[in-house]
Amino acid sequence: MMNLKWLKNVKLEVGNQLNEDGLIETKTDLFHIGIKEGKIMERLHHTESISEQAEVIDANGLLAIPTFKEMHNHLDKTYLSLDWKACKPVKNLNERLHFEAQELKELAPTAKQRAMSMIEMILSKGSTHIRTHVNIDPYIGLKNLEGVLEALEEFKGVITADVIAFPQHGLLRDDVPQLMRKAMRNGATMVGGLDPAGIDRSIEKSLYETMEIAAEFNADVDIHLHDGGNVGTYTIDKWMDYVEEANWQNRSAISHAFCIGEVPEAQQRALAERLRENGVSIMSTIPLTKSLPPIELLDAHGVDVHFGCDGFYDSWSPHGNGDVLEKVQKYAQISRRIDEVSLRSTLKWATGGVTALTNKGEYLWPKAEDKANFIFIEAASSAEAVARRPDRKAIMINGEIVYGTLSKLEYTV
Known part of the structure; x- marks a missing residue:
């Protein structure tokens, strides 16, 4: 043969x-x-x-x-390949976003170089698929997207990727919706969103615009949701209203979703049922500093859950190494999985x-x-x-x- x-x-x-x-x-x-x-x-x-x-x-x-799938990442943000620097302390999310915006133009010329360094590290840990969110904003336009796409081209045949147009500094401002559309015409494969309440200050309008762009380009969606408690769960329910209206089942994900773990269990179960019915996945980075979505409850209800490392060594955090297996290990520790079968089964959240x-x-x-x-x-x-x-x-x-x-x-x- x-x-x-x-x-x-x-x-x-x-x-x-x-x-x-x-x-x-x-x-x-x-x-x-x-x-x-x-x-x-x-x-x-x-x-x-x-x-x-x-x-x-x-x-x-x-x-x-x-092999693993790294399902929540930011290839454009890392400082890898540049000289070491620790993070600047900030008081809140808006201050962090402001500082990030200040350095975007300085970092943009090295986007490809930095992304390649990050891909190499992620690959060395066993991930051969990367879902990356890429900043699309009024400060640098599509420069980060261009660099990330060039970096991924260097790994063609080795790494597969979802490239998400991500409105890091808000969707409902300036000409960001049109920039998002331009990104979708120039290589992005998915539409992103960010905290419709906390950042865009208009849940319905933000989600509606996100779905409008997704429908226009026949694209899947992945929304960052840090908004907590009932505000966050209302946002998820409202998104599923739009999913049902647009027949967008099995085409979207909510990243972080801390809010699901912050409401009563009966509410968690109702959300889980609706997430399953609409094929909405949950992406978790198993953070140390936030509540977690109820992963085992979601899993028991048939909701797809995936792990990712998020950004690492960037303006947000100096920590991280791109190892999804580390996230699996951390979750096994948090959930007290110590026997052979429960440890073994945890691997599924890294492998898709x-x-x-x-x-x-x-x-x-x-x-x-x-x-x-x-x-x-x-x-x-x-x-x-x-x-x-x-x-x-x-x-x-x-x-x-x-x-x-x-x-x-x-x-x-």
Whole structure:
């Protein structure tokens, strides 16, 4: 079979087993995986012979887990690749936005360089899809968007991305709505929003304009929502009114959504049901300083939840390293997930829902025709990966190593 390559001695999770104490452990085994045109063609047990003459890559018993999705990020904001500087303290959100606006013109010329540094770091941690919000504002127009798109082009075939036109300094001001439309015509793929109450001071008008732009460009939506309590939950309910009116189901997300965790549980459940019915996802960065949306409640109601790292090393925070697995680990600690199955299942919030096994130990991934996308780590199971956060030894996309190294040899029958 021409163009077939083999990934040899890959450790995969195959089921549950009980240890001597009657506790569930993850059962693993070694396999050879045949890859053609970037997809998995077949999987052989390691005791079987590889029957084709082909290129062979030896994983040497490393565990393969699914690649990650970084679902809330700001590639245009980082200081990476520039000289170190800590953040300037501020008193409130509006003061932070004002300071950010002051430095936008200074940073704009290095947008591509800085974004590339951030992409490289995110990739090294195992994320191969990035959802990035990019400032569209009256201070620099589309300059950040241009730089981010150029940076992403350098990683074409390795990184996929959602590029969100993001009105960081407010949608309902100056000519921002027209700038947003210009961004959508020039490479942005999604429409963003920000605090319709706290920033735009007009919930209905802000959400209506957001949906108008989305409908005009047939684009999905992701709204930053920091507004808390009943103001925030009213905003989510009102957005879903617009979703229903426009038939925009399964096409939007609310990022942060702290407010859902700040209202009574009965209200949380009602919101969760409506979010599920309208296919509205929740994006969380698992922050230390804010309340969290009720992730397990949302998950139990069928709401898609994804994790992201947010911006890092920028005017907002000097901290962060682009590792979505760190966010998963932090959530496992917060939610007191300590057993094998609950640790293992937490990984889904970094992978876009992909896990190797069900909670009952039924095999799910990888299968024939799946893309040959893997992270290789030294771990007994994905539960250990969540708890211990091992180094990513190598990352494979469409059958090609794009980060790190694995042993490579020629196999001849």
